[in-house]
Amino acid sequence: MKITIDNKKIKIDKPATVLDVAAQNDIYIPSLCAHPELVPYGGCRLCIVEIEGRRGYPTACTTHVEDGMVVRTDTKILKEMRTELTQLILSEHPSACMMCDDVEGCSVFQGTIRKVGITTGCRWCPKDKDCEFQRIVESLGIHDLTLPGLYRDIPIEKYDPFFDRDYNLCIYCGRCVRICNEYRKSSVLSLKQRGKFTTIGPAFEATHIDANCEFCGACVSVCPTGAMSEKSRKWWGVPEKYEASTCPLCSLNCDIQVLTLKDKIVGTLPPGVPHEAGGELCVKGRFCLSELVNRTTRILEPQFKYKEGYGFVSWEVANEKAVEIVKEVKPGRSAMLLSPSLNLEEIHFAKQFAEKALHTELISSSCINENLLAYMEMASHSVSLNDLKKAGCLLSIFLDGNYKYAPVTMLIKDLASKVIPYCQIGWTKDTTTRFATHFYVPKSGDVEGFLDKILFNLKKEKAKTKQPIITETLAETKNSAMIIGPEIMSLTNCISILDKLKQVAKQSHSMIYMPNPYGNLDGLLALVDVVPFDEIRKKIDKKEIDLLYLVGDSAFKKNPGVMKIIYQNAFPAPEDLQPDLILPTALWGESNGRYLNTDKKIKKSYSVGDRHGYSLPHRQVFLDLAKSLKVKLPKFSAKDLRKEFQLKLKPVPEKIKVPAPSKNYPFSLVQENAQHVYSSLNLSTGIEGFGDLVKADHILLHPSDARKQGFNNEEWAILGSSKTEKKFRVLIRKNIPKGIVLLTSSNGQLEFESNPCPVKIRRDHV
Amino acid sequence: MERLDVSYDKILHAYPNEEGSLIPLLQKMQATKRYISPEMVEAVADYLGITESQVYGVASFYSQFRFTEPGKHSISVCLGTACHVNGGETLLETFERDLNIKPGECTPDKKFDLNRVACIGCCALAPVVKVDNDVHSKVNVIKLKEIWTSYE
Ligand code: SF4
Ligand code: SF4
Ligand code: FES
Ligand code: FES
Numbered sequence: 001m002k003i004t005i006d007n008k009k010i011k012i013d014k015p016a017t018v019l020d021v022a023a024q025n026d027i028y029i030p031s032l033c034a035h036p037e038l039v040p041y042g043g044c045r046l047c048i049v050e051i052e053g054r055r056g057y058p059t060a061c062t063t064h065v066e067d068g069m070v071v072r073t074d075t076k077i078l079k080e081m082r083t084e085l086t087q088l089i090l091s092e093h094p095s096a097c098m099m100c101d102d103v104e105g106c107s108v109f110q111g112t113i114r115k116v117g118i119t120t121g122c123r124w125c126p127k128d129k130d131c132e133f134q135r136i137v138e139s140l141g142i143h144d145l146t147l148p149g150l151y152r153d154i155p156i157e158k159y160d161p162f163f164d165r166d167y168n169l170c171i172y173c174g175r176c177v178r179i180c181n182e183y184r185k186s187s188v189l190s191l192k193q194r195g196k197f198t199t200i201g202p203a204f205e206a207t208h209i210d211a212n213c214e215f216c217g218a219c220v221s222v223c224p225t226g227a228m229s230e231k232s233r234k235w236w237g238v239p240e241k242y243e244a245s246t247c248p249l250c251s252l253n254c255d256i257q258v259l260t261l262k263d264k265i266v267g268t269l270p271p272g273v274p275h276e277a278g279g280e281l282c283v284k285g286r287f288c289l290s291e292l293v294n295r296t297t298r299i300l301e302p303q304f305k306y307k308e309g310y311g312f313v314s315w316e317v318a319n320e321k322a323v324e325i326v327k328e329v330k331p332g333r334s335a336m337l338l339s340p341s342l343n344l345e346e347i348h349f350a351k352q353f354a355e356k357a358l359h360t361e362l363i364s365s366s367c368i369n370e371n372l373l374a375y376m377e378m379a380s381h382s383v384s385l386n387d388l389k390k391a392g393c394l395l396s397i398f399l400d401g402n403y404k405y406a407p408v409t410m411l412i413k414d415l416a417s418k419v420i421p422y423c424q425i426g427w428t429k430d431t432t433t434r435f436a437t438h439f440y441v442p443k444s445g446d447v448e449g450f451l452d453k454i455l456f457n458l459k460k461e462k463a464k465t466k467q468p469i470i471t472e473t474l475a476e477t478k479n480s481a482m483i484i485g486p487e488i489m490s491l492t493n494c495i496s497i498l499d500k501l502k503q504v505a506k507q508s509h510s511m512i513y514m515p516n517p518y519g520n521l522d523g524l525l526a527l528v529d530v531v532p533f534d535e536i537r538k539k540i541d542k543k544e545i546d547l548l549y550l551v552g553d554s555a556f557k558k559n560p561g562v563m564k565i566i567y568q569n570a571f572p573a574p575e576d577l578q579p580d581l582i583l584p585t586a587l588w589g590e591s592n593g594r595y596l597n598t599d600k601k602i603k604k605s606y607s608v609g610d611r612h613g614y615s616l617p618h619r620q621v622f623l624d625l626a627k628s629l630k631v632k633l634p635k636f637s638a639k640d641l642r643k644e645f646q647l648k649l650k651p652v653p654e655k656i657k658v659p660a661p662s663k664n665y666p667f668s669l670v671q672e673n674a675q676h677v678y679s680s681l682n683l684s685t686g687i688e689g690f691g692d693l694v695k696a697d698h699i700l701l702h703p704s705d706a707r708k709q710g711f712n713n714e715e716w717a718i719l720g721s722s723k724t725e726k727k728f729r730v731l732i733r734k735n736i737p738k739g740i741v742l743l744t745s746s747n748g749q750l751e752f753e754s755n756p757c758p759v760k761i762r763r764d765h766v
Numbered sequence: 767m768e769r770l771d772v773s774y775d776k777i778l779h780a781y782p783n784e785e786g787s788l789i790p791l792l793q794k795m796q797a798t799k800r801y802i803s804p805e806m807v808e809a810v811a812d813y814l815g816i817t818e819s820q821v822y823g824v825a826s827f828y829s830q831f832r833f834t835e836p837g838k839h840s841i842s843v844c845l846g847t848a849c850h851v852n853g854g855e856t857l858l859e860t861f862e863r864d865l866n867i868k869p870g871e872c873t874p875d876k877k878f879d880l881n882r883v884a885c886i887g888c889c890a891l892a893p894v895v896k897v898d899n900d901v902h903s904k905v906n907v908i909k910l911k912e913i914w915t916s917y918e
Contacts, residue, residue: 187816190823203807203822204833211819434815734808 003069018071019047019060029073030082030136032224033173034061037183037278044089044173046082046136049073057081083140089171090137091147093225097128098137099145125169125226130238132224132275133171154199160208161689162287163220163230167200170227176200176219184279185413186431188213210734212431214402214409215693217286218279221269231689232291233259233266242274246595246605247285248341248519248588249678252385252407253597254285258589258608265290265589265609282406283693284676284683291687292587292678293609298570299584300613310582315614315624321581323628325564329547331359335536338365338528339552339569340518341678343593343605346618347520347527348636350551353622356631358549364533365524366555367675370650371494373532375486376525377647378498379514383481384599385411388513391481393421393473395510397501399485400428400672402735403693405515408483421473425450426485427670427742429735438469441737444668444756445660448493451500458507474508483513490673492754496652515598517675519588523596526641532648550579551618554680568621570612571681584615587679591617594638602638658754661739665721665758667705669741673748685746696746698731699761705739706732709761716764719743721757727764774809783814792825801832829883837872837879839917841897846885848892853906857893858882860907864914878914 001012005027012021017040022029032044040062048057052070057078060071072078100106125131157165177189177200188211192199202211220228233239239259247254247268257277259267268289270280279286302318303310313321326334336354338347354360385407394412401409409432416422416435424436433439442450457471474480482505488494505512516522524530537560539545546563548556550573558576559565567579570587590611595603611617616624626633661668676683676694684696699719701711711717711730719726719741728743736742741759745751752759777794781787788810795806802825804818811818825831843849843858858869861880865873872879888894891903895913902913 181820187820190819192823192826194827201819203818204804206818212817434812434817 001065001067003065003067003071005071006073012065016065017061018049018051018058018063018065018069021065022060022071022073027073028139029060030139031061032132032136032171033175035175035179035222036276038175038178039182041174041178044171045085048078048081050075050078079140083142086137086140086142087146089133090142090145090149092150092152093133093169093171094125094151095137095145095149097125097131098134099143126229126234127226128237131226157201158231160213160215161231161692162215162283163217163228164234165201165228167227169225170200171225172198172200173224175222175224176228179218179222179278184214184216184218184410184431185417185435186212186214186216189219209693212402212429212735214406214431215283215287215689216279216281216406217269217283221277221279222275224275230267230287232287232294236261236266239266241608242269243606243608244271245589245608246603247281247289248343248595248605249284249288249517249676249683250282250404251516251518251520251522251598252405253519253595253601253603254281254407255603256281256285256289258606259290260608263608263610265293280407280410283403283690285406288683288687288690289588291689292681292683293589293612295571295681295686297572298587298612298615299572299582300615301584302614303582305578305580315616318581318583319624319628322566322583322625325547325566325580326357326625326629329358329564333545334358334360334547334549335362335364335539335545336360336549336551337533337536337553337555338363338524339677339679340365340367340521340524341588342524342552342618343520343588343595344523344527344602344638344641345593345636346551347524348640349619349622349633351528352633353626354549356633357626357629358547361529362531362536362539362545363528364531364536366533366553367518367521367677368530368533370532370653371489373647373649374495374498375489375514375516376521377649378484378502378512379516379598381512382514382598383511384601385513386599387511388481388483389415390479391415391420391511392479393423393477394481394483395423395425395470395474396432396483397425397485398427398487398491399424399432399483400426400430400487401485402428402430403690404517404676405485408513408515412483421477423470423473425470427737427740429737437473440470441740442668442756443661443739444754444758445658447491447497447658447756448500448655451497451504454504455500455507458504474504474510480508480510481513482510486514486516486675487672489675490671490750490755492656492658492756496655499652513598517677519678520595522598522600523594523641525647526596526643526645529645552585552679568618570615570679571686583621584613585621586611586615586617590615591619596641602641656754658756659722659758661758665760667739667741667759667761669699669719669721669743669752669755669757669759671750671752671755671757672742672744673750675748677748682746682748684744694744695731696744697728698744699728700731700733700736700742701761702736702738702740703732703734705741706730709763711761711763717761718764719752719759719761721752721759724752726751774806774813778809778813785814788814788816788821788824789828792821792831796831800836801834803833832870832879832881834870834879835872835876837876839878839898839914840881841878841895841914842881842883842886843869844884844886844892844894844896845882846889846892848885848889849894852892854893856907857895857905857910860910861914864911877918 031047033041042059042062047060049060050072154167180189181187241260242257245258247256256268270277301312304313412432423438425440540560548562548565550567557574565579566581567573568583589609591607683690684694717730807821811821845854869882895902895905
């Protein structure tokens with residue numbers, strides 16, 4: 001195909017729109033609503049062009065090229081019409097950032113009209129200088145308004161976490177609505193009402209949380225104006241650099257780009273052109289990373305516990321003190337705990353240091369227990385995300401999640417919307433639920449029985465009776481896939497449940513996919529022969545441990561009874577832990593590192609931001625200490641990663657009976673252990689916005705269950721099982737099924753005797 | 767108010783589970799209570815496998831649907847072109863002040879609800895106000911009070 005655009009002859013080999021072809025050939029056509037990921041919309045009409053032989057002014061974004069087409073993009077009349085359209089938008093869009101007399105000198109002289117003694121310029125739009133609409137106005141050379149302006153005066157929406165919405169700046173390009181709908185398939189946003197009363201948002205006046213928003217930030221990324229803005233970097237200005245890296249907040253290790261300004265990490269986005277980079281990430285990778293590294297509580301200087309109390313010390317002194325401590329301890333009487341979010345190099349040097357300097361093989365992490373090892377053993381048979389794309393049917397089990405594993409949930413939605421059968425077993429309605437042909441909510445005592453039933457049916461030769469839908473789906477589709485979520489690790493009888501799932505997978509020839517919430521647990525297991533955390537605890541109780549070396553893992557709330565504790569982390573230790581030596585370290589983004597992900601691929605993350613205070617990368621700390629101790633630590637090589645490794649699994653333990661709900665205890669309590677932890681920082685309690693989403697120490701109820709008991713949000717409730725009674729605050733969430741009570745406890749421990757557990761709820765009358 | 771978990775199954779299952787059922791379903795739903803409640807939106811969304819926001823987005827586009835409980839009498843102020851230039855906006859504002867409610871809402875005593883409509887086809891009589899099925903023509907602010915008090 002040959003076409004001509006503005007006298008330029010262009011050859012095209014595959015179908016495309018006029019707008020795309022022009023862009024590929026460096027011909028600028030103004031556009032606002034078009035977006036490469038989205039179906040052409042034709043809403044803003046700025047991309048109008050003239051095409052020989054066609055009447056009127058077709059929009060370039062919706063017109064496909066045809067052989068011999070002659071297109072003109074820049075005639076006088078087109079420019080006039082575009083100017084007119086832009087003037088119309090400007091009549092409702094605040095324009096102080098463009099029409100001010102001082103616009104030119106503003107950034108140089110920073111004048112202000114406020115009565116304050118500072119000169120900062122007037123900053124009232126968070127996207128100033130990073131706004132697509134500004135660029136359009138500029139390219140059309142508009143310097144004055146021709147129509148009277150109207151300020152819509154819509155209240156700014158600030159009550160949801162992570163991003164603010166000021167629809168006074170909205171130009172109704174619909175990109176946010178479309179990316180949420182077409183790309184994320186979450187459909188949280190709609191254009192509501194019509195004409196000049198049009199607004200954007202969820203049904204009625206629902207909050208985004210209630211509308212099942214994933215806080216993936218796709219809508220925020222693609223908004224061409226300042227209508228949507230990230231709370232954490234709202235007024236920080238345009239980032240200077242966008243650098244590729246990897247997210248360390250779960251085992252998927254998604255590709256990301258890190259935004260920096262004056263070498264400070266200010267935000268993260270999925271890869272791609274900033275205003276086009278859609279939403280491949282989950283809320284953790286999109287919004288939590290920059291908040292994590294910029295936490296004001298970070299440890300900035302080494303500290304030593306003198307008799308009189310803590311004192312800041314230099315690294316030299318810190319090193320001396322560390323050497324003293326290490327020399328004091330007999331070989332084999334120390335233990336090291338590592339965070340599963342450390343990168344491969346850090347784990348390697350920690351391990352080498354433990355072996356060569358501490359002479360110990362007791363390396364663990366506070367997350368490592370029997371259940372986790374069983375889970376990880378099964379997960380070692382995980383297929384890759386790419387293989388999952390070939391699935392003929394999908395079953396997700398306890399994936400429960402709007403706020404995690406975004407590539408997985410997006411894949412589910414994508415496949416399921418292409419009529420691939422999808423069944424879901426779990427305790428929260430997430431954005432995949434509406435694509436499920438079957439959504440099963442196990443009650444307390446149900447989980448194993450239900451799996452038994454599936455197994456039984458699968459084993460039956462061509463049963464005549466009608467098969468339950470899940471069995472049918474698994475048995476009758478080729479390439480079935482089971483996606484198992486790590487929430488399973490906190491269930492009673494986890495190991496035997498996993499065992500059943502294994503059998504189901506085997507019987508139905510399903511592939512399995514099992515992500516985990518730790519950035520580099522796979523790497524930790526591939527490098528270190530870990531011992532379960534409990535073993536270390538027992539040794540401490542038997543007084544066999546003198547030194548506890550904590551690397552990014554706080555593990556204990558107070559000193560468990562060891563002589564010395566070295567605490568090497570970026571975030572402060574629990575108050576009562578009272579380590580003897582505190583060594584501040586760099587975090588993700590402040591040193592280079594590699595991670596091993598669920599796909600068994602090595603992913604790289606880079607140092608892009610300045611280190612905070614006097615912190616040093618873990619690796620450096622170990623190397624310096626080793627030097628003072630006169631031991632040599634070998635370099636890291638990816639060859640050290642064991643492909644095959646044996647996890648020390650115990651036989652399936654005896655089963656505990658999980659009772660079913662009864663008249664007295666009608667609800668099924670499900671406890672999720674807060675596993676969103678990064679370098680000992682629990683995201684639920686450490687990051688305010690994430691805490692709003694995954695609220696720690698609250699019980700989540702369906703609105704009708706809450707109403708029956710007369711509960712409002714944040715009221716105290718007493719949750720009682722036949723053995724335990726505890727007090728929690730109530731949170732009403734529409735995505736909790738009826739009859740289910742969901743609890744995320746911040747200490748990572750189960751609060752009730754079994755999980756799930758039948759409970760009753762009553763009001764606390766104090 | 768204790769009719770918490772009313773089931774809409776009967777209405778829902780009368781329609782096939784497909785996109786085209788949305789509008790007829792909403793109409794049927796509205797017919798039961800004269801307005802569409804959040805619960806209805808939820809039920810329709812669940813049934814059709816779309817989100818509540820998608821249902822609401824479509825429904826709120828059409829003026830035939832309302833989302834608040836209607837009062838005993840419905841006041842509609844025309845804001846079509848003819849009525850607008852003849853002061854429809856002022857009439858609406860006066861109503862808002864007198865009844866202390868916004869368009870789309872209903873007075874606490876459930877007597878009146880207030881709506882804005884676009885052109886009801888009697889532009890020659892602009893500005894017009896419709897109360898239930900009575901059209902009041904050439905209304906002005908002074909006449910307003912007379913009109914609504916006569917329905918009390
Ligand atoms: S909020 Fe932004 S993306 Fe959404 S319609 Fe308005 S201008 Fe477009
Ligand atoms: S954050 Fe993601 S899920 Fe939420 S409204 Fe925006 S695009 Fe949709
Ligand atoms: S970009 Fe083509 S109409 Fe908006
Ligand atoms: S404009 Fe009000 S009736 Fe036509």
